[in-house]
Amino acid sequence: MKETMLEIKNLTCGYDTKLVLQDTNLKVEKKEFIGIIGPNGSGKTTLLRAITRVLKPNKGVILLQGKDIWQMGFRELSKRIAVVSQSLPTGSMSVEEFVLLGRIPYLERFQFLETKRDLEIAKQSMDLTDTLRLKNQLIEEISGGERQLALIARALTQKPALLLLDEPTAHLDITHQVGILDLVKRLNRDFGLTVIMVLHDLNLASLYCDRLILLHNGLIHKEGAPQEVLTYQTIEEVYKTVVVIKQNPLTSKPYVFLVSEEERNRKPT
Amino acid sequence: MLVLLAAAVLSLSVGSAGIPIKKIIPLLMEGKGSVEYSILFNIRAPRIILGLAVGGALSLAGVILQGMFRNPLVGPYTLGISGGAALGVCLNIVLRLSKTFGLISLPIFGFLGAVMVILLVYSLSLRKGILKIQGLLLTGVMISFISSALIMLFMAISHAKDLQGIVFWIMGSLEEPSWFLIKVVLFLSTLSLGISYLFCLDLNALSLGEEEALHLGINTERTKRLLFIIASVLTGCSVSVAGIIGFVGLVVPHFVRMFVGRDHRILLVSSFLCGGSFLIFCDTLARTVISPLELPVGVITGILGGSLFIYALTKKQAAL
Numbered sequence: 099m100k101e102t103m104l105e106i107k108n109l110t111c112g113y114d115t116k117l118v119l120q121d122t123n124l125k126v127e128k129k130e131f132i133g134i135i136g137p138n139g140s141g142k143t144t145l146l147r148a149i150t151r152v153l154k155p156n157k158g159v160i161l162l163q164g165k166d167i168w169q170m171g172f173r174e175l176s177k178r179i180a181v182v183s184q185s186l187p188t189g190s191m192s193v194e195e196f197v198l199l200g201r202i203p204y205l206e207r208f209q210f211l212e213t214k215r216d217l218e219i220a221k222q223s224m225d226l227t228d229t230l231r232l233k234n235q236l237i238e239e240i241s242g243g244e245r246q247l248a249l250i251a252r253a254l255t256q257k258p259a260l261l262l263l264d265e266p267t268a269h270l271d272i273t274h275q276v277g278i279l280d281l282v283k284r285l286n287r288d289f290g291l292t293v294i295m296v297l298h299d300l301n302l303a304s305l306y307c308d309r310l311i312l313l314h315n316g317l318i319h320k321e322g323a324p325q326e327v328l329t330y331q332t333i334e335e336v337y338k339t340v341v342v343i344k345q346n347p348l349t350s351k352p353y354v355f356l357v358s359e360e361e362r363n364r365k366p367t
Numbered sequence: 368m369l370v371l372l373a374a375a376v377l378s379l380s381v382g383s384a385g386i387p388i389k390k391i392i393p394l395l396m397e398g399k400g401s402v403e404y405s406i407l408f409n410i411r412a413p414r415i416i417l418g419l420a421v422g423g424a425l426s427l428a429g430v431i432l433q434g435m436f437r438n439p440l441v442g443p444y445t446l447g448i449s450g451g452a453a454l455g456v457c458l459n460i461v462l463r464l465s466k467t468f469g470l471i472s473l474p475i476f477g478f479l480g481a482v483m484v485i486l487l488v489y490s491l492s493l494r495k496g497i498l499k500i501q502g503l504l505l506t507g508v509m510i511s512f513i514s515s516a517l518i519m520l521f522m523a524i525s526h527a528k529d530l531q532g533i534v535f536w537i538m539g540s541l542e543e544p545s546w547f548l549i550k551v552v553l554f555l556s557t558l559s560l561g562i563s564y565l566f567c568l569d570l571n572a573l574s575l576g577e578e579e580a581l582h583l584g585i586n587t588e589r590t591k592r593l594l595f596i597i598a599s600v601l602t603g604c605s606v607s608v609a610g611i612i613g614f615v616g617l618v619v620p621h622f623v624r625m626f627v628g629r630d631h632r633i634l635l636v637s638s639f640l641c642g643g644s645f646l647i648f649c650d651t652l653a654r655t656v657i658s659p660l661e662l663p664v665g666v667i668t669g670i671l672g673g674s675l676f677i678y679a680l681t682k683k684q685a686a687l
Binding site for chain 1: 568
C-alpha cells in the first residue's frame with residue numbers, strides 16, 4: 099500500500115493584499131517525484147512557502163506524514179522537510195561550514211559543537227553532490243552551479259523525508275541543469291526521497307517528473323503524468339502562447355516547441 | 368583573552384602617576400593603605416572594569432545586530448537607542464533634576480530614555496505580530512535623527528554651564544564614581560553574553576536570511592525579538608552609564624570577523640573580549656596623551672578604531 103507523504107486539504111493562502119492560492123487540494127505519495135509548473139504568479143512559490151510554514155494559511159490544513167505542520171515544532175518540521183530555495187547563497191563561509199548549517203535542527207540548545215556523526219553526515223552529503231572537493235573553498239568563490247550543489251548538500255544534511263526545490267535550474271547552463279536534475283532523480287530513486295520541485299522549463303519537467311501539477315491563477319488546472327498535462331490545448335489555454343508538442347524520440351515524453359510570431363502568422367501551406 | 372589581560376595591566380600601570388608594572392603585584396598583595404594602592408583600586412580598577420563591561424556590551428550588541436540585520440553598517444547606535452539615552456540625560460541636565468535627585472539620576476534618566484526608544488521602535492516595527500527587520504532599521508534611524516535634533520534644541524536654549532555638561536556627557540567617558548552602577552553594567556553585559564550565546568546557532572542560520580533560517584528550524588520570530596531586546600538593553604545601559612562612546616560597537620565586530628570568521632559561536636565571545644580590551648586601551652590613551660588633562664575616550668576610539676580598520680581592510684584586499 100502506498101504511504102502518503104504530504105496531504106494538502108482546502109488550502110487558501112496568500113499575502114495581505116491578495117489571496118494567491120484558492121481551495122487547493124493535493125496528495126503526494128512517498129517516493130513520488132512531483133513537478134509544479136505554471137505561469138509566473140500562478141502560485142507555485144506560494145505553495146512551497148505554505149508547505150514550509152513561511153506563510154500561514156487562511157484556510158485549510160497541510161498534513162505531513164499525517165501530522166498537521168502547524169502542530170509541529172519548527173525544528174521537528176525542518177528534520178522532515180528541507181528546502182532548496184531560489185536564491186543562491188552568498189557570503190564568506192566555507193562550503194563545509196555552509197553544509198554543516200543543515201545540522202542545526204539536530205543540535206540541542208546547550209550543544210554548541212557538531213558531533214562526529216554530524217560531520218560524517220555532512221561529508222556524505224557533500225560526497226553525494228560532488229562538493230567534497232570544494233569543502234574548504236568560500237561560498238562566494240565558487241560558481242553558480244557549484245553553489246546550487248552546495249545548497250542541495252545542505253538540504254540533504256538535514257536528512258529530510260521530503261525535499262522541496264524552487265527552480266533549481268534557473269540561471270544554470272545545460273550541463274548543470276541536467277547534472278542537478280540527474281542528482282535529484284538519483285536521490286529520489288536510491289534513497290527514497292520524496293521530491294516536489296517547481297520548474298519553469300516544461301521540457302525538463304516532462305523529462306524528470308513522474309507527475310506534474312499545473313497551476314493557473316491559484317488553482318490546480320490539471321494534474322497527471324507529463325503526457326496528460328502537456329498537451330497543446332492545455333498549455334495554450336494556461337500560458338496564452340502558441341506551442342507545438344511532439345514526442346521526445348528517446349523517451350517518448352512530450353516536448354514543447356515554442357512558435358514565434360512570424361511563424362504563427364505564416365499561413366499553413 | 369591575553370589581549371584583554373595585557374590591556375588591563377597596562378591600564379593599571381599607566382596614568383598621570385606612573386606605577387611600574389612590576390610593582391603592581393607586590394602592591395596588590397601588601398600595599399594596602401598606600402597612595403598607590405588607592406590609585407589602583409579606587410581610580411583605575413573601576414575604569415578598567417567599566418571599560419570591559421561597556422566595550423564588551425557595545426561590541427556584543429554590534430555583532431548581534433549586524434548578524435540579525437545582515438547589514439555590516441548597523442551598530443548599536445543605529446537604532447536610536449543611544450539617541451534616546453542622550454535625550455534623557457539632556458532633559459535631566461537642562462531641568463536640573465540631578466540637583467534634586469542626585470547624580471545617580473543621570474544614568475537612570477539615560478536608561479529611561481533608552482527604554483522609551485526601544486519600546487517605540489519595537490512597537491512601530493510590529494506588523495500583524497511579525498517583527499519587520501527593515502522597519503526596525505528605518506524607524507531606528509529616524510528616531511535617532513529626531514532625538515539628535517531635540518538634543519540640539521536643548522543645547523541651543525540651555526545655559527553655558529549646562530551646555531558643557533551635555534557636551535561632556537555626550538562625548539562619553541569611563542569616569543564613573545558609583546561602584547554599584549559599575550557592577551550593574553558588568554552583571555548585565557555578562558548575563559547578556561550568556562543568553563545570546565545560547566542563540567549563536569540561530570544567528571548563524573539568520574546570516575542566510577530569515578526564510579532560510581526558518582527552513583533550518585529556527586523560530587525566527589522569537590529569536591529576532593529576544594536578540595533585539597538583548598542588544599537594546601546592552602546599548603541602553605552602556606550609554607546611560609558611560610555616554611556615547613562611538614565606534615566600538617560598529618568597528619570591533621568587523622575587526623573580529625576578519626580574524627575569526629563568521630561563526631557566531633566564536634564571534635560572540637571574541638567580540639566581547641576584544642571590545643572590552645579595545646575600550647580599556649583607548650581609555651588608557653585618553654588619560655595619558657595630554658595628562659594630567661583627559662581626552663574624551665570617544666575621540667580615541669573614533670580615530671584609533673577608524674584608522675586601524677581602514678588599515679586592516681586595505682591589507683586584506685591586498686592579500687586577496
